[in-house]
Amino acid sequence: MNVSRRWLEGFLRRDLDTADTARRLVMLGAGVDAVEALNPGLDRIVVGYVESVRPHPNADRLRLCLVHDGAEGMRNVVCGAPNVTAGKKYPFARIGVTIPGGITLERRKIRGESSEGMLCSARELGLGQDHDGILELDTDAAPGTPLLEVLPVSDDRFVLDVTPNRPDLLGHKGVARELAASLGVPYRLPEIPGATGSGLASLRRVHEVTTQVDGVTVGTEDVAGCARFTGVVVRGVKVGPSPAWLARRLEAVGARSINNVVDATNWVMLELNHPMHAYDLAKVRGHTVVARRARAGEKVTTLDGVERTLTADMTVIADWGGAVGVGGVMGAANTEVSEATTDLLLECAWFEPARIRRTRRALGLSTDASYRFERGVDLWGLAEAQRRCVELILATAGGQVTDAVDVWPEPTNPPRIFLRVPRVAQVLGAELSVAQIEKYLVALGCTVLNKPDDSRLAVDVPGWRPDLVEEIDLIEELARLHGYDTFPIDLRPFRVGQVTESALDQAITRVRAGMVGQGLYEANSLPLGPAEGEDAVKLLNPLSAEEAYLRQSVLAGLVRAVEVNWSRQVRDVRLFEVGTVFRNAAEGGRPGEASHLAAVLTGARAPAHWTTGGKGDDFDMWDLESLFRAAVALANPSAKVQVDAAGWLALSPEGRKVGHARRLELALPAWAAPVFGLELEVAGAVPSPVRYQPLPSTPAAWRDVNLLLGPATTAEAVITAMRAAGGELLEGVGVQSEFRSEALGAERRAVQFRLTFRAPDRTVRDEEVDDLMGRILGAVEQSLDAKLRTS
Amino acid sequence: MPDTAELEARLAALQAEVGPLATLGEKDLEAAEVRLLGRKQGALTEILKQLPGLPPEGKRAIGAEANRVKQALEAAVAARREALVAEARAAEARAQDRTMPGRDRWTGAVHPTTAVMEEIVGIFNGLGFARATGPEVETEWFNFRALNFPADHPAMDMHDTLYLDLPERRRGDDRRANRSSGVGDHERRGVPDRRVRPEGRYLMRTHTSPVQVRVLLHNPPPVRVVIPGWVYRKDTFDASHAPVFAQIEGLAVDEGISFVDLKATLAHFARAFFGSKTAVRFRPSFFPFTEPSAEMDVSCGVCGGSGCPACKGSGWMEILGAGMVHPHVLANCGVDPERYTGFAFGMGPQRIAMNRHGIHDIRLFYEGDMRFLGQFAGGVTP
Numbered sequence A: 001m002n003v004s005r006r007w008l009e010g011f012l013r014r015d016l017d018t019a020d021t022a023r024r025l026v027m028l029g030a031g032v033d034a035v036e037a038l039n040p041g042l043d044r045i046v047v048g049y050v051e052s053v054r055p056h057p058n059a060d061r062l063r064l065c066l067v068h069d070g071a072e073g074m075r076n077v078v079c080g081a082p083n084v085t086a087g088k089k090y091p092f093a094r095i096g097v098t099i100p101g102g103i104t105l106e107r108r109k110i111r112g113e114s115s116e117g118m119l120c121s122a123r124e125l126g127l128g129q130d131h132d133g134i135l136e137l138d139t140d141a142a143p144g145t146p147l148l149e150v151l152p153v154s155d156d157r158f159v160l161d162v163t164p165n166r167p168d169l170l171g172h173k174g175v176a177r178e179l180a181a182s183l184g185v186p187y188r189l190p191e192i193p194g195a196t197g198s199g200l201a202s203l204r205r206v207h208e209v210t211t212q213v214d215g216v217t218v219g220t221e222d223v224a225g226c227a228r229f230t231g232v233v234v235r236g237v238k239v240g241p242s243p244a245w246l247a248r249r250l251e252a253v254g255a256r257s258i259n260n261v262v263d264a265t266n267w268v269m270l271e272l273n274h275p276m277h278a279y280d281l282a283k284v285r286g287h288t289v290v291a292r293r294a295r296a297g298e299k300v301t302t303l304d305g306v307e308r309t310l311t312a313d314m315t316v317i318a319d320w321g322g323a324v325g326v327g328g329v330m331g332a333a334n335t336e337v338s339e340a341t342t343d344l345l346l347e348c349a350w351f352e353p354a355r356i357r358r359t360r361r362a363l364g365l366s367t368d369a370s371y372r373f374e375r376g377v378d379l380w381g382l383a384e385a386q387r388r389c390v391e392l393i394l395a396t397a398g399g400q401v402t403d404a405v406d407v408w409p410e411p412t413n414p415p416r417i418f419l420r421v422p423r424v425a426q427v428l429g430a431e432l433s434v435a436q437i438e439k440y441l442v443a444l445g446c447t448v449l450n451k452p453d454d455s456r457l458a459v460d461v462p463g464w465r466p467d468l469v470e471e472i473d474l475i476e477e478l479a480r481l482h483g484y485d486t487f488p489i490d491l492r493p494f495r496v497g498q499v500t501e502s503a504l505d506q507a508i509t510r511v512r513a514g515m516v517g518q519g520l521y522e523a524n525s526l527p528l529g530p531a532e533g534e535d536a537v538k539l540l541n542p543l544s545a546e547e548a549y550l551r552q553s554v555l556a557g558l559v560r561a562v563e564v565n566w567s568r569q570v571r572d573v574r575l576f577e578v579g580t581v582f583r584n585a586a587e588g589g590r591p592g593e594a595s596h597l598a599a600v601l602t603g604a605r606a607p608a609h610w611t612t613g614g615k616g617d618d619f620d621m622w623d624l625e626s627l628f629r630a631a632v633a634l635a636n637p638s639a640k641v642q643v644d645a646a647g648w649l650a651l652s653p654e655g656r657k658v659g660h661a662r663r664l665e666l667a668l669p670a671w672a673a674p675v676f677g678l679e680l681e682v683a684g685a686v687p688s689p690v691r692y693q694p695l696p697s698t699p700a701a702w703r704d705v706n707l708l709l710g711p712a713t714t715a716e717a718v719i720t721a722m723r724a725a726g727g728e729l730l731e732g733v734g735v736q737s738e739f740r741s742e743a744l745g746a747e748r749r750a751v752q753f754r755l756t757f758r759a760p761d762r763t764v765r766d767e768e769v770d771d772l773m774g775r776i777l778g779a780v781e782q783s784l785d786a787k788l789r790t791s
Numbered sequence B: 001m002p003d004t005a006e007l008e009a010r011l012a013a014l015q016a017e018v019g020p021l022a023t024l025g026e027k028d029l030e031a032a033e034v035r036l037l038g039r040k041q042g043a044l045t046e047i048l049k050q051l052p053g054l055p056p057e058g059k060r061a062i063g064a065e066a067n068r069v070k071q072a073l074e075a076a077v078a079a080r081r082e083a084l085v086a087e088a089r090a091a092e093a094r095a096q097d098r099t100m101p102g103r104d105r106w107t108g109a110v111h112p113t114t115a116v117m118e119e120i121v122g123i124f125n126g127l128g129f130a131r132a133t134g135p136e137v138e139t140e141w142f143n144f145r146a147l148n149f150p151a152d153h154p155a156m157d158m159h160d161t162l163y164l165d166l167p168e169r170r171r172g173d174d175r176r177a178n179r180s181s182g183v184g185d186h187e188r189r190g191v192p193d194r195r196v197r198p199e200g201r202y203l204m205r206t207h208t209s210p211v212q213v214r215v216l217l218h219n220p221p222p223v224r225v226v227i228p229g230w231v232y233r234k235d236t237f238d239a240s241h242a243p244v245f246a247q248i249e250g251l252a253v254d255e256g257i258s259f260v261d262l263k264a265t266l267a268h269f270a271r272a273f274f275g276s277k278t279a280v281r282f283r284p285s286f287f288p289f290t291e292p293s294a295e296m297d298v299s300c301g302v303c304g305g306s307g308c309p310a311c312k313g314s315g316w317m318e319i320l321g322a323g324m325v326h327p328h329v330l331a332n333c334g335v336d337p338e339r340y341t342g343f344a345f346g347m348g349p350q351r352i353a354m355n356r357h358g359i360h361d362i363r364l365f366y367e368g369d370m371r372f373l374g375q376f377a378g379g380v381t382p
Ligand SMILES: [Zn+2]
Pocket: B300, B301, B302, B303, B304, B305, B306, B307, B308, B309, B310, B311, B312, B313, B315, B316
């Protein structure tokens, strides 16, 4: 909503400071997105008096003027405007002045004649589109008088961000009301230049659904969609351009001036938040303009020239021949006011907000009118709007009101709300006196009836505040007008609730910290993408076909991130993410959600360093194995890691697969390293605390043994067999190295194990360990394809 | 029979060896140590071997002198050795270019969004708010109706919604809303949910506020929770909008909670998060689920309030929306709005992170670019 400072000043009968006004509006809840100075750069333009005009000797379409600009002597000015006339006054820009278009005037020769300034058109001054000629000034002011003293066109535009609950702020009157309350001053409608006051006294109230107004049938046959319909007939108008003050004011708020009749209806909308419509009576068929339900499939060509097909739950305005407008949204071209129009029907009606919203969404047609009706206009303010519109039309287009009716089949009153004074303090935490409460409510336009016996106030709310329907709405208004900043900010004691953080949320925090400890960066990827499986959850209205499903794995997003990094020449990528995955439940209904941890590794295992020639090893499967085990311990501690064909799996105690880790087969750039990835369900389990193991107090003994292993013999099997044979003295077994060679054969390998022996209460003896080693080796060689390697 | 005088002369000769030790190189020092102090055939050992044959007074005198000479030799050797090491280090230092880069290690980092979220959650933990979370798939009832969004109302325009291609919700589906904390369904807690709700269509939650509803449905007041999570809007991905973004919400419901508590709590948060000198202001606003509704601005961290491009000249940064929980919301959650009041607030941690780090394009948060994320690692960047 664009608001003009001058328009507000008209309401408040005083000058407003722009910055102070913006601040007040913000603190009252009307967000000010921008404050724009209008028509800046006019302060150095002056009134110029054209002394004489003669033809240019070298150009047919140019003239030579002598201009008096208040300074000594006369200026020679070359002017191309056809309307320049000796003895008249025009805006004049002297040498050195920059006009709003950005041009700085210089002394120059035009076809051999020097020119010392410029007589300006409205367009050149940014005052309108009219560039047929220079702007004639109807003024007594002396030459050299600043233009702004003659033409009060400088203004400031506040661009307001009005919340959907405040339709009253979509008209200048509503904004002025807020400022009046804030400043503690009265407000009333600005005066219309040239208004005679003999406009429209009253409208004939009718309770039937239709009636006659000066021979035209008007009303509403769809009371649910259009509750009230006022119609005024004005005859003998002269449609033409609007006077400058009207056109400028509309332009100041970003509206285009069209003609005096259309501009009058727009003025009323911008001032009182009542969209109106003017029909050319001569074009109305069958002397009828009535609101009714549209017929399914009914067609209407709206003012924007588009033919629209209507449905039966829309409200149209129709004449005898069919629709002449979509009620509350847009009029039709067939009854549009034109230069030839002499007789008007002015419509000001009230349309049901939800109906308007559904209609404009179905038609894809959002207009200033639908925007306002959707938010709610003042059902009780239609007559005032008609009076204002008539006042403007009579002042600018002439004519005479011949009849005026107000069709309101089921009249109602604005709601009455009961406000309990103690409830105000309960919600706001500060006591407001009854006098304060009354003052604020009255400033909003409420009528307050005091009921001191039960400390209740009966409050009749004004029609322009459809958002005020119950007690809490009034309490918000009291806080707003009292000023949010006036409430204290002292922290008081509070009671803590019973909710405690879930095991899953705690696990996620642990997992994050653990993965950071592994040297990985956390990524966030979009959980939308293409379908990953049969049970992918599909969006009904996706942003694009590529983002039509919810993700089923977090790893897929990290793989995309690896590719992004590659595309930017980044080779070393170590990322993890904890996020939600979704899948459709087999039995239908709510899709399942789970938290997953995923990680990717590719590139250098450590930053390159010059001491090793800038070279280092890349991540391999064994980095993945260790990361996967760490991840399982953090995220799903009850799961067991198992080898599978592609890498490793994590299985829950019930045997369900809860994670996997593997080398990812991607299309790599030549310089890229292999990519390793893992994905794992995060279990919402509270891990049991670590039990401390007493530190050994006796020395250990070590033995290394080099075994030649057959193709089917795994390290795990060897270690298991060693542990079984080693008994209590064997503290641990580690793998020291692996060796393969042609001599050993393709399928055999030599693996060196290191065994640690310790007795808890004494020093183990060498002979005892040697004896045990013999038994361990015997057991391994006997049960597995493994032999002691002696060379 | 050893000659005391001769032994004295030999000891004197050894004493004379102490001085020259200070000039020896590494190898010579080693050799000298063996020759003089060697345990088997060192010069001093040879003298000491003679001791048993001496008369008692000679034994005492020579023994004491030998001990003194031994200590002097040992000290000289040690001193020389130390000097040699120091010299070697100094030589090494002269030979080294200490501006050559050191050996780095990879360090990890949480996402800047997570860092902000965790910091905010931590501050509210300190104010007695426990973390609560809920499902990202919701129904119209939880996301809109329970939160007092009127149907066919312009307030819905602020929440362009992604719907799921699924039939409307059936009763009992909530049994699988297992991502919730403290907010599970009635059935699971053994409390039959007799309310028949028109749950409506499945959708991706447009805000974290449905978790408020879940918490209130299952926990009697007092309730104090802080709710971080991801929310979805049908927004085109551009520099300032993402279709999925982070939100943090908070809720306090108890007897006697008022607008003053709302202001005090959030002002405290602002000072804890943005610094103790931070000024706050509260402006009226509109959210269907709170009334009175407010927005909180904090003094601009870039200019301190005097106005700069970061705050569009206003001196203020819009940080969060808040308000007193609407009585309809409390009633919808089975909480008596006459007895209990409460406040709620919500903010966008990504916007806060963008302000904090001077990031102008939200899409950077989603790319996983190592060079971007590494800037928040405080360690090595690739
Ligand atoms: Zn600033």
